[in-house]
Amino acid sequence: MAVPKQKQSHARTNKRRSQHKAARPTINECPTCHSPRRPHRVCPVCGSYAGREVVAPTAHDHDHDHDH
Secondary structure (H helix, E strand, O other), rough: OOOOOOOOOOOHHHHHOOOOOOOOOEEEEEOOOOOOOOOOOOOOOOOOEOOOOOOOEEEEEEOOOOOO
């Protein structure tokens, strides 16, 4: 079994782990309304996907005042 002969330094360990960060989510432009959206998902603004309207767009005012 291969065993390291020397202890790996903290700097070398941190250099290796610097690539373990989470990737940023990809944002593409909606071809219909040109607003930013995630790829392969229905546009949240206009409700279109693959050049046709899939979901009726709804007006969101984001108050979050629910009667719970």
